[in-house]
Amino acid sequence: MAVAQELYGTPASRLDSFVSQWLQPTRKWKEEVLEVVRTVEQFLRQEFFHWEQGLDQEVRVLKVVKVGCFANGTVIRGTTDVELVVFLSCFHSFQEEAKHHQAVLRLLRKKAYSCQDLLALGLNDLSVAQGVPDTLVFTIQARETEEPIGITIVPAYRVLGPSVPNSQVPPEVYVSLIKACGYPGNFSPSFSELQRNFVKHQPTKLKSLLRLVKHWYQQRARDIQLTVEQWGHYDLIIRMNPYESVMKVKEKIRQIRDYAGLQRLSFQEPGGERQLLSSHSSLAYYGIFSDTHICLLVTVSPEIQVFVKNPDGRSHAYAIHPYHLILGLKQRIEDRQGLPSKQQQLEFQGQVLQDWFDFASYGIQDSDTIILTKKAAEEALFPPR
Structure with a gap:
């Protein structure tokens, strides 16, 4: 609560200083979290998966993308949850993603259990979490502080292709999304790079404002x-x-x-x-x-x-x-x-x-x-x- 009182007693001219002192993570801690993330990314990129029962093709990882506050530059001090979107070769449409999403999560969970690098970092609480969409979640530890870091992995269809366009997304992308008739939000990870890039390239002032808004919500949300x-x-x-x-x-x-x-x-x-x-x-x-x-x-x-x-x-x-x-x-x-x-x-x-x-x-x-x-x-x- 001391931090909240400090915010309300801070004049507008000193908000930049408040963000720097209270909200921005230290470089050392951010690097420690990102080092853990790099281990997870390496696990995903190096693995070549084979389908389980009912599936008949090899699964390759096309790209791993950090999303959320760690990726767009608005992370708040103390945040230890990181989300990764993994684009897979087996998804050629939204319909295929919906059909094979659960099988892919089970396969990723199985592979994670046998990854020595993750086990060495104290892999724990590995499970498939229900949500929109369902995800693979687990915790691993930072090497120096041994603090648990929550990792969320979301398999997705790479609808935007090899590179995210800076211009307007082609209309046929949204046509295919509508035709998929999915549950609202299930296919949003396919577009996560657009959101990440939009925030990432904004001025530092705007990112500081986003940090302040997040902090305010966390402090003022009623029980x-x-x-x-x-x-x-x-x-x-x-x-x-x-x-x-x-x-x-x-x-x-x-x-x-x-x-x-x-x-x-x-x-x-x-x-x-x-x-x-x-x-x-x-x-x-x-x-x-x-x-x-x-x-x-x-x-x-x-x-x-x-x-x-x-x-x-x-x-x-x-x-x-x-x-x-x-x-x-x-x-x-x-x-x-x-x-x-x-x-x-x-x-x-x-x-x-x-x-x-x-x-x-x-x-x-x-x-x-x-x-x-x-x-x-x-x-x-x-x-x-």
């Missing part, structure tokens, strides 16, 4: 009330700044309830899909600026979390073991929601899940969504042969 719902527990009410990270929300929950397990928080907008909240993102990133409800699930390795989406569009989170039977989840749904297991039909990616198969046999992974419907009364129930 909001979060009602944390957990099956089998009373609701927990906490107050948080929407610009604080989801990690801090988890830390507060851990302090109050003394949890030792892995926490997963999810959020669902009215009429929207349930989203898993990434520890590295803020509540504001998900558009959470007012009092709201979030769901908590605590799991113990090697459990994973899945979302079960009801016919009414609402989703519930369940912790499952990949090698447990589908029938076990149906019984838990019956206990929690009242729908008899014999009347339930569970589907994943168009496949009806059979009671006597396990989750791993269907390729179900952490944070995947399973669709729940009610069987017709006349349907017979037989275990698979």
Whole structure:
């Protein structure tokens, strides 16, 4: 708060000095963060990937682009989150990107786990985070301070070609975007270089103004009330700044309830899909600026979390073991929601899940969504042969 008081007591003639003293990162710290980023970029550029099940081509990295405040020159002191957009050879259209986005994220996660350079930097919290679009997130440590640095990797279609044009983008680019009929924001990383370059080449005065605006928002954003719902527990009410990270929300929950397990928080907008909240993102990133409800699930390795989406569009989170039977989840749904297991039909990616198969046999992974419907009364129930 001392910094906020200093800002309001600073005359306009001394704002440049305020930005330099309080908001601009030190050169040493910025270089330390960028050194970590260079390790990640090297990992991405040197790897040649091969497709997993259902995919039939080699994946090459065409270009890695830093975006956000570290790239455009408006980073604020203390910022430790860096976002990279990676353009891949396998995306020849927005439709292909949408189709293969999840497979690419799984492949990147698999490759990151085997990268010795990342492991040497304390690779941690590696996961696929739900968002717009979904991303690969993890933390690695700065070499000298050993402070954790959050890295977000976003695969994207290189719609703008080998070089970003300085002139107007060709109309056919936007025509192809409209025809893709994607969810709003899903393809925005393809245009991230335009935004980066626009801010990057602005005068220092404007960048200082952007830093001040960011700082003002962080200082003045009012706390909001979060009602944390957990099956089998009373609701927990906490107050948080929407610009604080989801990690801090988890830390507060851990302090109050003394949890030792892995926490997963999810959020669902009215009429929207349930989203898993990434520890590295803020509540504001998900558009959470007012009092709201979030769901908590605590799991113990090697459990994973899945979302079960009801016919009414609402989703519930369940912790499952990949090698447990589908029938076990149906019984838990019956206990929690009242729908008899014999009347339930569970589907994943168009496949009806059979009671006597396990989750791993269907390729179900952490944070995947399973669709729940009610069987017709006349349907017979037989275990698979």
